[in-house]
Amino acid sequence: MAKDKKVERITDMDADFAQWYTDVVTRAELIDYSGVKGFYVLRPYGYAIWENIQAELDRRFKETGHENVSMPLLIPESLLQKEKDHVEGFAPECAWVTYGGAEELEERLCIRPTSETLFCEHWARTVESWRDLPKLYNQWCSVLRWEKSTRPFLRHREFLWQEGHTLHATAEEAIEETERMLGVYAELCENYLAMPVTKGLKTDREKFAGAERTYTIECMMHDGKALQNGTSHYFGDGFARAFGITFSDKNNTLQYPHETSWGYATRSIGGVIMTHGDNSGLVLPPGVAPVQAVVVPVASHKPGVLERARELCETLKRAGLRAKTDESDNSPGWKFAEHEMRGVPVRLELGPRDIEGGKCVAVRRADGAKIEIPLEGAAEGVRAILKEAHGIMFARAKARLDENTRVASSLDEVKSIIAEKGGFIVTPWCGDEACEIRMKEDAGVTSRCIPFGQERVGDVCPACGRTADKTVVWGVAY
């Protein structure tokens, strides 16, 4: 009989959250480091989470009329430079290709950090009339940004994402699109990742390079820090003017179209880990878990146990659940720990006595609850438990968000909250960028967003003491 693989302990999350995070990411086999800093291998288990997120988003994109395309990986330097704000934002982070084979290139090419310029170039060539609008495009790809400090999922030099790019006849339509796609991200986050979101507008200081408006969804992690988890940008007609994209309207007048872009990346997986994980490892939301239920046969050498376990697994699969049986020769105890580490939402323990009694024991990863379910109709039982698991996870994250969102009225108060408690801080804001800088320098917080449905929390900007007509959520961000 083979020995169990060594069970490696992970760091306590309250003792060292950053190390706990790294331990979970590697121990659950989500990611492997590569030989180049900031470039990671997404291992099968990590990539399968992304595939599930992809499938959900892609379906929503198509339902809202978007089409997938594939744009080139490389952008000529001259093309990147066409929109002034955009190039300023991205050029410092570009990886540059200077040789093709043995030949030095006449113009260096950057690996796309984002593809606005490529979409614009294509549209400048192909859009002519109002009949060609709107263009509702998306692409799934990876992008490169040469970051100084990197962390698995949260900050890669190369990361996987989708970037939607759309072109509209009017500003109204483009703004509507920008808001619609933020809504798609928010819905995915809340209903599939069990992560409550704070939706809002970025301040000018925090918005995307070249955008008129950037909308964001912000999530609170276990340690109280913020994760920007999806953004949607309205560009006005700035890019269209810079790239010479025009269309003739119904009156045969040339017009500049209005543009949007929106992106969602693998960093959301980092968010899932830091929102739901615990000291036993990952806790995956049922909506995106690669394995939603694992069947662990107990005393599997006894006649009929393995067969009945496989049968149970097949029943779940036929019902559309993602299930597997752990048939490895490790001990049940080791298997329990392993699947907890991997965050499998439901573990089904099945031994000879369970089979005799026509039931199995379901253990819910989200709260450790043990629930007996009848083998007859097991799929419905598991489905109900998964639904409850989602509810428990969402409610817990929401409670944390609510408990750790605090109103402050002075800079001192902001500083003491951040130092002692962390979390999100809500204050009035005068709208001056200088005050944002002050908040950053004095308290170490950045504006996360100007939330939708502006609730007034005071009239005075805590940074300058002037009248404030905006409400801003502040925090320390990943």
Added chain:
Amino acid sequence: MAKDKKVERITDMDADFAQWYTDVVTRAELIDYSGVKGFYVLRPYGYAIWENIQAELDRRFKETGHENVSMPLLIPESLLQKEKDHVEGFAPECAWVTYGGAEELEERLCIRPTSETLFCEHWARTVESWRDLPKLYNQWCSVLRWEKSTRPFLRHREFLWQEGHTLHATAEEAIEETERMLGVYAELCENYLAMPVTKGLKTDREKFAGAERTYTIECMMHDGKALQNGTSHYFGDGFARAFGITFSDKNNTLQYPHETSWGYATRSIGGVIMTHGDNSGLVLPPGVAPVQAVVVPVASHKPGVLERARELCETLKRAGLRAKTDESDNSPGWKFAEHEMRGVPVRLELGPRDIEGGKCVAVRRADGAKIEIPLEGAAEGVRAILKEAHGIMFARAKARLDENTRVASSLDEVKSIIAEKGGFIVTPWCGDEACEIRMKEDAGVTSRCIPFGQERVGDVCPACGRTADKTVVWGVAY
């Protein structure tokens, strides 16, 4: 009332096949050129074909136990150099990144031309025991090869593909995998793309850099030229030795595992175009057509016509068919030509009289046949026509392959066949690379493969006159 868009004529395929090809690719809106030579935009219609191929392949990969992963885009030069044959084959075609932001890199990084080295690096770190094997991995991505001459789909500097990489305890298992995946490609080609394939082994001269064996499927295009349309490689333990990948077997002895890789790319779309297309444009196989049936309302201003057309379309969609209604204000005649250009397998014409008669007219793109089908049960009718369309297309391509595959027994015969008729030429071969070079230099053909099920066509190598115990298929390849 708006005027029709201009209907652009395409070049006659028999007058200038290359120009016909370019015309179809652009006119059917599959591809747009970008500002960088050899980098193309896959437009929605072109990308949707790829998505359908992807979905079919991905399902087959998962059914055969493979898992998707994501490897880094960049490979350090020192890593690429670890396997001698491999680097010799690919280094001349690499695009090199030399700057990250403003900083010159200490070691230049190449954009992956293929990812064997990255998989090996990952496995060297993570594989320890026989329990870790096999590893059955795949990734969907783009790769770069700095080619001198480029053509849409057929030869890009950047192309989309999937690359499968697997690691096995034994040579037998790895060879079985290599052959299995070639079978998956062949099945996809024949059953979804309606392209008959010639399966076989590449000669040493034509095999993949670093492989012990390369298997291939070769397809014949309309002009008689060959397209290599999917390859599968067996590496033995060469890469494992070069990268130091070992595992302890059941007796606790360290062993080198055996490796495979296999790839299928967007060039297959070029193959679809050149196999099935005609002077009216694309002809898409129903299995991968983004739109399988288009409903064209005739006299759509008449009451009830548009409503009934939409209803018909919905019926087809509910039955799982990819259908759409053309509601544009172009004339029916323009629409007919447009959907023919785009290769939509079935066009359904629906006018007031059809509605009165409870039927519609289906026009099959593959052969132009007009078939009346009852509106009641339209989905079954369309499904049957699509199935017939596939059969017609496959049979036509198979007949072309058979008619244009000729046995030759002398070099002169090879030369005259290639000069006068083209197509595939089958000859005996002695096995000497010098004879392959002679065939290339004298007749302009390369060995396409040593086909499976070796039928003897003679005993004498046409290039050298010596005894030959192999049969080889020769051709001019894209």
